Amino acid sequence: MTRQPTAFEGRVYSAISRIPAGCVSTYAEVAREVGCGSAQAVGQVLKRNPFAPKVPCHRVIASDLSSGGFMGEAEGARIRAKLALLKTEGVAFKNDRLADPAQVFRFKETAGRLTRRP
């Protein structure tokens, strides 16, 4: 499996890699950041993620604030470990869901948002 990383994979890994600790991001946000409107593509790449701990894929959750998947499993002990790991980083989960949506990191947070109100 000497598969070379494609441009899409590089963008995805780069985007996820810049997620600060104690924060989480959503598949939709990552997909949008990489220039693609499909979180499925991100999920597909992450599932086959050849670099498991290299990229903090555990910091990526679904837009529904659900845990999503981890290491090729949509649910199970792996998800439990993911939640535990996030909890260790300062992200609190409740009932398989993000307790504080404010911890979701946004890539466009730095850009001037006209629709943003004080």
Added chain:
DNA sequence: ACATGTTCCTTAC
């Protein structure tokens, strides 16, 4: 349930 974007596999020439 369907749509969406990318990756992977099989088959054909």
Added chain:
DNA sequence: GTAAGGAACATGT
């Protein structure tokens, strides 16, 4: 070796 089609996916609405 290259081409084309179909299947799958940790989602989203």
